[in-house]
Amino acid sequence: MAEAHQAVAFQFTVTPEGFDLRLSREALKHIYLSGIAAWKKRLTRLKNTFLTGVYPATPSSWLVVVMTTVGSLYCQVDLSMGLISHIRQCLPSSRYLSFQNRTLLSATLFSTGVWISGILIFRQTLKLLLSYQGWMFEPHGKMSRGTKVWAAVMKVMTGHKPMLYSFQSALPKLPVPSVQATIHRQYLESVRPLLDDAQFSKMEVLAQDFQNYTAPRLQKYLVLKSWWATNYVSDWWEEYIYLRGRGPLMVNSNYYAMDFLYVTPTSVQAARAGNSVHAILLYRRRLDREEISPVKLLGLVPMCSSQMERMFNTTRIPGKETDILQHLVDSKHVAVYHRGRFYKLWLYYSGRLLGPRDLELQFQRILDDPSVPQPGEEKLAALTAGDRVPWAEARARFFGSGKNKVSLEAIERAAFFVVLDEEEHCFHRDQEDSLDCYAKSLLHGRCYDRWFDKSFTLIVYKNGKLGANAEHAWADAPIIGHLWEFMLATDTFQLGYSEGGHCCGEPNLGLAPPQRLQWDISEECRMAIDGSYGVAQVLADDVDFHCFLFTDFGKGRIKRCRTSPDAFIQIALQLAHFHDKGRFCLTYEASMTRLFREGRTETVRSCTSESTAFVRSMADPAQSRCERLRLFKLAAEKHQLMYRLAMTGAGIDRHLFCLYLVSRYLGVESPFLAQVLSEPWRLSTSQTPQQQIRMFDLEKFSDYVSAGGGFGPVADDGYGVSYMIGGENLITFHISSKFSSPETDSRRFGRHLRQALLDIAGLFDAPPNKVPN
Missing domain, CATH: 3.30.559.70 (Choline/Carnitine o-acyltransferase, domain 2)
Known part of the structure; x- marks a missing residue:
């Protein structure tokens, strides 16, 4: 076999005349080229590490600063206001350095200090700008004057041919939410539509006890970790949610x-x-x-x-x-x-x-x-x-x-x-x-x-x-x-x-x-x-999978309804689930926290009091179209707010997860956290991103749309739903469940979901005096 011989760089045998050495030129050539390629990669990584570290500055910008400073000295102008002379005096005397060379070296050191200072100032300024999140909470199409100024500055500061990791060190850290905001503003609010009065009162007592007696100690450890670690969630999330799963x-x-x-x-x-x-x-x-x-x-x-x-x-x-x-x-x-x-x-x-x-x-x-x-x-x-x-x-x-x-x-x-x-x-x-x-x-x-x-x-x-x-x-x-x-x-x-x-x-x-x-x-x-x-x-x-194309409309018609496509679909999922099982359930929607350094995901709890009120109105024939539209808009606005809070680090589930881990490390028992972490996600949903990089015009080449992707069911008696908004007139859904569960049927849920989308869209199309069924 030729490839076997080429794999040996040299062979030798012992003869009466001595050693008989045979070299394989082809193998040595490959070894040489492999070494060259490896060194090229090392040098490229070293260069990229440097360029990323000094972004948006470049080696040429350093040279410009040095030449400007040295040129000003020849023109009898001291831009350093005496600092160059001071640096020259601090340099050790040497017979190899003339006065002019020491001046040149001092000017170079001063220029390098100015250049590095500019980089650090830029990084801190960019970090402050990236910490501003008001743009996300402003109404669509209505940007405040302050946000317009912020956007203009951001465009200037981030538009200079960045490399992949140029902004990493400027990204802010994921903040640790307050315990009070996590428990009262979001958690109790999220479970209210799922519990009766007695169950909710019991949960309120557990939450209040946790907030008063257990949480302050756990929160201190989390805050300390957030100061020390790049991201207080991601390493624990990777280890305990993924790598420790058996x-x-x-x-x-x-x-x-x-x-x-x-x-x-x-x-x-x-x-x-x-x-x-x-x-x-x-x-x-x-x-x-x-x-x-x-x-x-x-x-x-x-x-x-x-x-x-x-x-x-x-x-x-x-x-x-x-x-x-x-x-x-x-x-x-x-x-x-x-x-x-x-x-x-x-x-x-x-x-x-x-x-x-x-x-x-x-x-x-x-x-x-x-x-x-x-x-x-x-x-x-x-x-x-x-x-x-x-x-x-x-x-x-x-x-x-x-x-x-x-x-x-x-x-x-x-x-x-x-x-x-x-x-x-x-x-x-x-x-x-x-x-x-x-x-x-x-x-x-x-x-x-x-x-x-x-x-x-x-x-x-x-x-x-x-x-x-x-x-x-x-x-x-x-x-x-x-x-x-x-x-x-x-x-x-x-x-x-x-x-x-x-x-x-x-x-x-x-x-x-x-x-x-x-x-x-x-x-x-x-x-x-x-x-x-x-x-x-x-x-x-046991996997019951149903994947279907919804072609009646897409994001174009949804946007004409003046609502977020994601909110529209999430509310439709609540309506479909209610028709499928006759009740509501804890719903997981994956959001991302990549606006922060080493951010991964956060949970949007899509089953809200507003969305359940809208779903109930759709089941009540006495409700008018105007009332249903009002409730839908409230539900959509609430969903968008929850999504924005999750993206900006104010979500609750990663915070509760980390509090639970700290309690386990400290050996502290918390009935509240045990209850929270044991609640099953019977409806787990995720949107597949589309056109992250625009290498071709999807409107021009509409047939070249991907079907997206999907995942398996999270709960034994629940549904996993992935969807991708593929264009103006296409939404692809991937629905998974388990045959072993008598409560689920992926095709049945798909039918309910299709009808839910049509029913909601019908609210916007129906005549003003008509009451949809």
């Missing part, structure tokens, strides 16, 4: 993303894989070089980019008590799964990234490989789909040495995981359940053909359709969404395909084929694999 990641934690809804650029599986992987690697290169612009709200306010650091080369490693996230600085290969076999595919040749056509060749070689899986290999990935403790034990026992260790490391140290799926999935207009099957395949597949521990798995179906399954601990869905938008747009609008559906260009036929990973899986290990597979299969079979 149940399966599949369905319970991981989520998925879908391909274009109506368009498939090519039906050639290897070609779609080649273009997509190359596009993803172009994104990784831009990420490494920090050439990606930070996401900004309104084009002005930068959001935290720290979650993007672990997008690639990251794997969740199982442990008996807690998992860890293994993140590597770089990885030069991807791991590939096809028909029960695992492969290691190198991404570089002669120090250069493989082109799309080269990658297509490599993927085609895997597809054409006639070999069969080794014993135990086919369902090996089921270990990542089952409970975490059995996987941790099996990993330590069966994968600690030999070829199993080498092969497992090849997967865990890969940039990401690729699956060349044997199935075909896409949206068929004439098949009602086509998106349901597509969603279930992406969420759990066959329970053994996804590596659920990788930061994300790229799934390429036999018909050229794409999808992704992402691990949740390292980042939230908008981060993967950013990569996904870049990949889809680059694949279609920049890389493109030939007339035959293949990647553009000519392949390098001299590339060594992908390396087949070797395993030695014992009978005991196979029993562990079968055990995890059994757990995962039961979980997957």
Whole structure:
């Protein structure tokens, strides 16, 4: 095998004449190029760290300051007002430094001090500007004079070609809300519509006791942590919500993303894989070089980019008590799964990234490989789909040495995981359940053909359709969404395909084929694999998924109703749930706190007194249209206020979560916190972001809309709902529940949701004197 010989840099044998040394020039060339590439990356990171640290200043701006200062001295003008002379006097005398050289050095030191001072002043000023949140609470289209001035200053201060992490040190810290605001202003208010008078009175007593006697001590520790840590929530959230979870990641934690809804650029599986992987690697290169612009709200306010650091080369490693996230600085290969076999595919040749056509060749070689899986290999990935403790034990026992260790490391140290799926999935207009099957395949597949521990798995179906399954601990869905938008747009609008559906260009036929990973899986290990597979299969079979397109209207018609699209949909979800179950429930809507450094998410409790009043009015035939509209507007305004409070650090659930953790650390029992943390979220919702980066005009290319993504049910007797507002006339919904619950039915909920959207829109369309049913 040619690739085996190239892998050896030198060989030697002992002969009667001495040593016979043979060097492989090709191998040495690759070693040399690999070293050069590694040093280039180190230097690029060093340069980027410096440029990010001095933003918005640049080395050229430092040179301008130095030249201005030195030039002024030659013109007999002392801009330093005597400081340069003082610095010159403080310099140690030396026969190597003349008076002129000492003056020049003093001027350089003074100029550097001025330059650094300017940077620090800019950073503090920007931090103060970013701490202003009044813009978010102003009525839509009505901006105060103060906010207009703030926006103008922000535009000037953030518009100078920022790098990805340029604003990180200027972002404010997430504030710790007051206990009184958390308990009375929001928590008790949020549970009031869910409790009867006796239950609410009992909760009020528990809350008051907690506020008076327990909370002050716990709050002091949180405030102290907020001073010391970059973010008082994120590290605990990652560890206790994600990494310490001992149940399966599949369905319970991981989520998925879908391909274009109506368009498939090519039906050639290897070609779609080649273009997509190359596009993803172009994104990784831009990420490494920090050439990606930070996401900004309104084009002005930068959001935290720290979650993007672990997008690639990251794997969740199982442990008996807690998992860890293994993140590597770089990885030069991807791991590939096809028909029960695992492969290691190198991404570089002669120090250069493989082109799309080269990658297509490599993927085609895997597809054409006639070999069969080794014993135990086919369902090996089921270990990542089952409970975490059995996987941790099996990993330590069966994968600690030999070829199993080498092969497992090849997967865990890969940039990401690729699956060349044997199935075909896409949206068929004439098949009602086509998106349901597509969603279930992406969420759990066959329970053994996804590596659920990788930061994300790229799934390429036999018909050229794409999808992704992402691990949740390292980042939230908008981060993967950013990569996904870049990949889809680059694949279609920049890389493109030939007339035959293949990647553009000519392949390098001299590339060594992908390396087949070797395993030695014992009978005991196979029993562990079968055990995890059994757990995962039961979980997957219980998932009731329904994904549907709502095409009657989209954000265009909603905005004509003069309300927030998100508020409109959230109120519709409350109406749908009431029709589905005949009662209200605690509702979770994910909001983001990335306006703060290392911010992740916060909860918006969408079931409010205002929304329940509106829902009840819709069920009361005696209520007039005008009254229903009034109640709807109150509910929408309340929802927008709750969402804005969550985004600006005034949410309650992360605060309560951290208070609970401090109480556990201190050994303090709190009936109030125990009750709060035990309340189930029977309706868990999330909006998938759209057009975070505008690489093409969605209005012009309306068919190139993604179907968004979704997640599994959070509660055994509840619903998980993800939605994406795909344009002026499209909203995509992903609804999950469990077949085992007699209370839920995803299709039934979908019907109720569709009708709820139409009923609410009908309020705005009905004649003034008509009372809708």
